[in-house]
Amino acid sequence: MQRIYFDHAATTPLDKRVLDKMLPYFTELYGNADSPHQTGRRAMAAVDAARDLIAERLGAKKNEIYFTSGGTESGNWAMLGAARARRKEGKTRVILSSVEHHALLSSAERLQNEGFEIVYLPVNEGGRVEVNALKEAITDTTALVAVMTANNETGVLQPIEECGELAHSHGALFFTDATQAAPYMPIDTSAWNADMIAFSAHKFYGPKGAGALYIKNGVRTEKLIGGGEQERGLRGGTLNVPNIVGLAEAYRLAIDEMAESNEKLQGLSALFRKETAKIRGITRNGDSENALPSVLNLRIEGVENTAFLYNMDLRGVSLAAGSACASASVKPSHVLTAMGLREREAKESVRFSLGKNNTEEEIVRGTALMREVVERLRG
Ligand SMILES: Cc1ncc(COP(=O)(O)O)c(C=O)c1O
Numbered sequence: 001m002q003r004i005y006f007d008h009a010a011t012t013p014l015d016k017r018v019l020d021k022m023l024p025y026f027t028e029l030y031g032n033a034d035s036p037h038q039t040g041r042r043a044m045a046a047v048d049a050a051r052d053l054i055a056e057r058l059g060a061k062k063n064e065i066y067f068t069s070g071g072t073e074s075g076n077w078a079m080l081g082a083a084r085a086r087r088k089e090g091k092t093r094v095i096l097s098s099v100e101h102h103a104l105l106s107s108a109e110r111l112q113n114e115g116f117e118i119v120y121l122p123v124n125e126g127g128r129v130e131v132n133a134l135k136e137a138i139t140d141t142t143a144l145v146a147v148m149t150a151n152n153e154t155g156v157l158q159p160i161e162e163c164g165e166l167a168h169s170h171g172a173l174f175f176t177d178a179t180q181a182a183p184y185m186p187i188d189t190s191a192w193n194a195d196m197i198a199f200s201a202h203k204f205y206g207p208k209g210a211g212a213l214y215i216k217n218g219v220r221t222e223k224l225i226g227g228g229e230q231e232r233g234l235r236g237g238t239l240n241v242p243n244i245v246g247l248a249e250a251y252r253l254a255i256d257e258m259a260e261s262n263e264k265l266q267g268l269s270a271l272f273r274k275e276t277a278k279i280r281g282i283t284r285n286g287d288s289e290n291a292l293p294s295v296l297n298l299r300i301e302g303v304e305n306t307a308f309l310y311n312m313d314l315r316g317v318s319l320a321a322g323s324a325c326a327s328a329s330v331k332p333s334h335v336l337t338a339m340g341l342r343e344r345e346a347k348e349s350v351r352f353s354l355g356k357n358n359t360e361e362e363i364v365r366g367t368a369l370m371r372e373v374v375e376r377l378r379g
């Protein structure tokens with residue numbers, strides 16, 4: 001029996017069409033995009049085309065797109081680069097939501113060690129930042145406000161447009177980590193009020209280790225990775241041409257096929273909820289009215305998630321408690337505890353993240369296996 005994969009928020013399989021676009025850039029078109037000769041110029045032409053495509057889809061200018069190694073680097077760069085660049089102006093406060101990914105939380109810790117004052121915004125029980133909390137926290141010395149577009153553990157969407165507007169009214173920059181949202185909603189740089197937006201290819205069937213950071217023209221930032229003059233002198237390192245080509249192709253497909261795949265996911269999610277409703281003591285964590293169509297964070301009363309995940313894995317189902325980056329941790333999820341769940345409740349919670357290639361048969365089979373495991377562990 002084929003394994004079932006319900007962990008698309010951790011990563012997605014590479015789309016074969018994306019691989020086909022990438023392959024020539026590993027072999028015959030192997031040039032260093034910064035080499036001035038023809039071999040290099042052909043590679044640079046592919047990078048240019050990728051940048052054009054992404055800029056066009058984001059409603060951005062070409063020189064506002066910077067290629068990175070993924071969501072973690074983009075998040076680190078946005079946080080550290082912008083905050084450090086603003087210190088000279090006396091802007092020493094950084095505000096971020098308490099449910100951000102560790103890429104941002106760890107950057108905030110580093111900024112704190114450098115003397116920045118860090119403020120974590122609480123979320124309500126649905127997992128959403130309350131704009132009023134930002135109103136109270138923001139000052140005219142705020143360098144940067146960071147609120148993610150959608151959360152990676154609950155799929156909950158954040159009020160980014162309001163947060164961005166409020167940040168700007170106090171002279172602060174606004175950064176949103178769209179790593180989880182990008183596969184399901186078009187990034188719209190004109191509507192989002194964001195100065196910086198991060199995203200990553202492997203969340204939308206592109207290659208791992210490929211991402212981008214949108215930095216609005218006029219925003220000053222310090223570089224994170226020094227070296228050559230690549231990316232307008234702001235991000236050193238030989239351009240990863242196959243990955244950049246893959247990122248652009250995967251993003252193009254994600255946007256072009258978004259309506260269809262969201263509709264499919266909504267159907268799968270409804271079926272999933274119907275099937276799991278047959279199991280007693282299951283509640284959904286997070287605001288279901290404002291959430292991605294792909295993520296369901298469920299609390300299974302009386303069942304510890306580590307035992308549940310282990311047993312599901314043995315039966316051929318891959319899923320997670322939350323962020324893959326934190327899966328080695330024994331601590332309860334910072335996202336769920338910020339939403340008010342007690343430690344025990346957080347440790348009874350699991351994240352199901354569906355993908356466009358999942359089938360109804362997998363949902364029915366996966367939830368039946370789930371019922372079996374839950375009964376066994378409760379028994
Ligand atoms: C919200 C969020 N930000 C950042 C990242 C890190 O992205 P990457 O794996 O591309 O470094 C992830 C990955 O899980 C994520 O979910």
